[in-house]
Amino acid sequence: MKIIRTKEGMREWSRSCRAQGKTIGFVPTMGYLHQGHLSLVEEAARAADEVVISIYVNPTQFAPGEDLEVYPRSEEEDLRKAQEKGATVGFCPSSLYSEGYQTNVIVEELIKPLCGVSRPTHFIGVATVVTKLFNIVRPDTAIFGKKDYQQLAIIKRVVEDLDQGVTIVGMPIVREADGLAMSSRNAYLTEAERAQAVALSQVLDLVRRATKNGERASHVLRDMALTHFKKFPLLQPEYVEIRDRETFELVTEVHDRCFIALAAKLGTTRLIDNSELD
Amino acid sequence: MKIIRTKEGMREWSRSCRAQGKTIGFVPTMGYLHQGHLSLVEEAARAADEVVISIYVNPTQFAPGEDLEVYPRSEEEDLRKAQEKGATVGFCPSSLYSEGYQTNVIVEELIKPLCGVSRPTHFIGVATVVTKLFNIVRPDTAIFGKKDYQQLAIIKRVVEDLDQGVTIVGMPIVREADGLAMSSRNAYLTEAERAQAVALSQVLDLVRRATKNGERASHVLRDMALTHFKKFPLLQPEYVEIRDRETFELVTEVHDRCFIALAAKLGTTRLIDNSELD
Numbered sequence: 001m002k003i004i005r006t007k008e009g010m011r012e013w014s015r016s017c018r019a020q021g022k023t024i025g026f027v028p029t030m031g032y033l034h035q036g037h038l039s040l041v042e043e044a045a046r047a048a049d050e051v052v053i054s055i056y057v058n059p060t061q062f063a064p065g066e067d068l069e070v071y072p073r074s075e076e077e078d079l080r081k082a083q084e085k086g087a088t089v090g091f092c093p094s095s096l097y098s099e100g101y102q103t104n105v106i107v108e109e110l111i112k113p114l115c116g117v118s119r120p121t122h123f124i125g126v127a128t129v130v131t132k133l134f135n136i137v138r139p140d141t142a143i144f145g146k147k148d149y150q151q152l153a154i155i156k157r158v159v160e161d162l163d164q165g166v167t168i169v170g171m172p173i174v175r176e177a178d179g180l181a182m183s184s185r186n187a188y189l190t191e192a193e194r195a196q197a198v199a200l201s202q203v204l205d206l207v208r209r210a211t212k213n214g215e216r217a218s219h220v221l222r223d224m225a226l227t228h229f230k231k232f233p234l235l236q237p238e239y240v241e242i243r244d245r246e247t248f249e250l251v252t253e254v255h256d257r258c259f260i261a262l263a264a265k266l267g268t269t270r271l272i273d274n275s276e277l278d
Numbered sequence: 279m280k281i282i283r284t285k286e287g288m289r290e291w292s293r294s295c296r297a298q299g300k301t302i303g304f305v306p307t308m309g310y311l312h313q314g315h316l317s318l319v320e321e322a323a324r325a326a327d328e329v330v331i332s333i334y335v336n337p338t339q340f341a342p343g344e345d346l347e348v349y350p351r352s353e354e355e356d357l358r359k360a361q362e363k364g365a366t367v368g369f370c371p372s373s374l375y376s377e378g379y380q381t382n383v384i385v386e387e388l389i390k391p392l393c394g395v396s397r398p399t400h401f402i403g404v405a406t407v408v409t410k411l412f413n414i415v416r417p418d419t420a421i422f423g424k425k426d427y428q429q430l431a432i433i434k435r436v437v438e439d440l441d442q443g444v445t446i447v448g449m450p451i452v453r454e455a456d457g458l459a460m461s462s463r464n465a466y467l468t469e470a471e472r473a474q475a476v477a478l479s480q481v482l483d484l485v486r487r488a489t490k491n492g493e494r495a496s497h498v499l500r501d502m503a504l505t506h507f508k509k510f511p512l513l514q515p516e517y518v519e520i521r522d523r524e525t526f527e528l529v530t531e532v533h534d535r536c537f538i539a540l541a542a543k544l545g546t547t548r549l550i551d552n553s554e555l556d
Contacts, residue, residue: 007441018296096441100525102387103405103439108380127381128440135441161381162406163285163374163413247378 001083003090007136010052010091014138022049026139026166027087028130031055032072032184036174038085040143043171045086047141053082054091054133061125072187096132105131105162110154110248114261115272118238126151127158134159134166141167145174147181149261149274153248173273175201181273193266196232200262200273203228203240207260211277216254218242225262238263238270245276279361281368285414288330288369292416300327304417304444305365306408309333310350310462314452316363318421321449323364325419331360332369332411339403350465374410383409383440388432388526392539393550396516404429405436412437412444419445423452425459427539427552431526451551453479459551471544474510478540478551481506481518485538489555494532496520503540516541516548523554 004010017024025044029037044051055078062068079090104124111123134142144152152170159166174182179201180194189197203225210221225240240262243250251258254277261274282288295302303322307315322329333356340346357368382402389401412420422430430448437444452460457479458472467475481503488499503518518540521528529536532555539552 011443019299021297098438100435101439103383103385103436105440106382106384108382110380132439132441135443157378158381160376161379161410162383163410165289165413 001079001088001090003079003092005092005094007093007096010093010136011138013089014052014136017050018138023140024048024137025051026133026137026142027051027053027082028133028142028144029053029055029078030057030071030184031078032074032187033078033081034174034182034184034186036145036147036182038081039174040145040171041082041085041087043169044141044143047143047167047169048139050089051087052089052091052137052139053079053087054093054137055079056091056093056096056129056133058096058125058129060097060128061122063119063121066119067185067188072184091133091137096129104128105158107154107157107161110150110157113243113248113250114150114239114241115263116150118263118270123151123154127154130155131158131162131164134164139166141169143169143171146170147173147183147273149259150248153245179205181271183271185269185271188269189266193234193269196234197266197271199229199232199235200264200271203262204260204273204275208275208277211254218250218252218254221254221260225260229264234266236265238265242277279357279366279368281357281370283370283372285371285374288367288371288414289416291367292330292414295328296416301419302326302415302417303329304411304415304420305329305331305360306411306420306422307331307333307356308335308349308462309356310352310465311356311359312452312460312462312464314423314425314460316359317452318423318449319360319363319365321447322419322421325421325445325447326417328367329365330367330369330415330417331357331365332371332415333357334369334371334374334407334411336374336403336407338375338406339400341397341399344397345463345466350462369411369415374407382406383436385432385435385439388428388435391521391526391528392428392517392519393541394428396541396548401429401432405432408433409436409440409442412442417444419447421447421449424448425451425461425551427537428526431523457483459549461549463547463549466547467544471512471547474512475544475549477507477510477513478542478549481540482538482551482553486553486555489532496528496530496532499532499538503538507542512544514543516543520555 025048027040105127178198258277263272303326305318383405536555541550
């Protein structure tokens with residue numbers, strides 16, 4: 001596995017790779033890899049000749065007071081795990097922003113609801129750094145997890161709106177045995193919080209089952225979720241919303257192109273989860 | 279000369295061009311070409327193996343009430359002239375924006391002063407369409423005129439901040455015999471307005487001469503400009519400003535990295551001009 005630490009080195013590798021007619025699959029991450037990330041690497045290896053994984057904790061997607069300084073890191077182990085799953089290049093830049101940096105990629109509507117309410121600058125940082133990474137790595141295909149459902153929709157929109165020419169693939173959420181969606185931030189949970197974190201996936205199961213049994217009214221499904229959350233005293237719900245998968249508009253009646261998304265805090269740790277509804 | 283009218287066609291040509299190891303020079307225009315544009319094509323032909331000129335009147339860089347509907351067009355003649363100067367591909371898309379389009383490239387600071395005051399959305403449209411065109415054409419080098427000095431600075435900033443990997447070249451302003459900077463919008467001027475349009479380049483000459491003779495105070499140079507403009511009753515100055523070429527900050531004392539920029543209306547036609555000051 002080749003480790004590249006500069007933009008110039010990454011560009012050069014990409015250019016020579018394309019000159020040989022090889023395709024590039026790309027998995028952008030902030031490191032501290034779990035099985036969810038590794039499933040993206042495996043998919044990239046199926047989709048392309050070469051697989052680049054980037055490990056970069058992007059400062060512009062954290063707001064002041066968020067967890068930038070304490071975000072967990074394990075680069076050496078990350079690279080080893082990624083290589084096992086088929087990554088051929090690890091791109092680990094020390095910084096991506098030059099002096100006087102002042103340009104952002106802004107998706108006007110999709111960044112506003114859900115996580116955009118409590119993190120109003122987060123998706124601007126994400127869209128911008130992904131655009132930068134795409135311009136440096138020049139992949140044919142890039143793989144993202146559906147756990148960050150809003151992020152995935154935003155990136156698809158940016159690729160289409162700015163004609164970036166990258167195929168975006170979204171992969172299913174990978175879960176722990178009890179249903180908790182894998183996340184690097186799960187490492188922040190105390191034992192007691194970890195036990196109650198199961199509430200998020202339980203709520204998704206409840207709502208999915210209720211819709212299968214014919215319940216269509218969003219407000220009923222939402223109340224059901226909030227009632228279940230009340231059984232978990234350490235958990236503070238932030239939002240529970242059912243929206244259209246394409247437009248992200250709120251729906252009053254569930255139809256077959258919806259998803260339910262939720263966010264909750266356990267102590268100082270913010271967790272998100274979601275499920276498409278059919 | 280090859281004429282391409284779709285994004286897909288342009289992408290395909292670019293891909294096969296790069297696969298042959300050829301470099302691509304690019305001149306993005308809104309058509310109605312004059313000698314200024316053609317000097318950019320000539321430079322692109324010097325810089326690269328293939329030369330793409332795009333002709334696209336970009337709606338997002340016009341505000342409501344501006345001249346989008348009447349912007350002059352002469353595609354056939356444009357393509358003939360561009361070919362004579364070395365263009366090998368004319369990219370003339372009918373539209374570049376897809377349904378649901380909502381992503382913009384925003385340069386936070388550089389878009390605010392000068393033309394940004396009266397045209398607050400203009401440079402967002404420019405930065406976004408140039409980003410789209412770069413992603414479709416994938417040039418090695420792109421050539422812009424220094425007449426749109428603020429635009430050139432913004433595009434350089436976008437390329438650096440988003441790691442677009444395109445070399446940006448700025449070419450000198452091309453002028454009519456009496457000094458008027460060439461512009462497609464000069465076609466809007468009545469005979470009487472055209473006679474008074476010479477005021478802009480005269481003011482630049484005056485200020486350049488004064489600085490050469492030792493005058494450094496911006497407010498003195500600015501007063502000199504505004505006094506000269508008063509001799510032209512059809513002309514309404516919009517701004518006369520001396521700023522730093524890199525940071526675009528206003529300067530009180532002229533130094534050797536400044537420029538003077540001006541905008542004025544003659545009837546309904548808005549003209550701009552500028553000069554670097556040494």
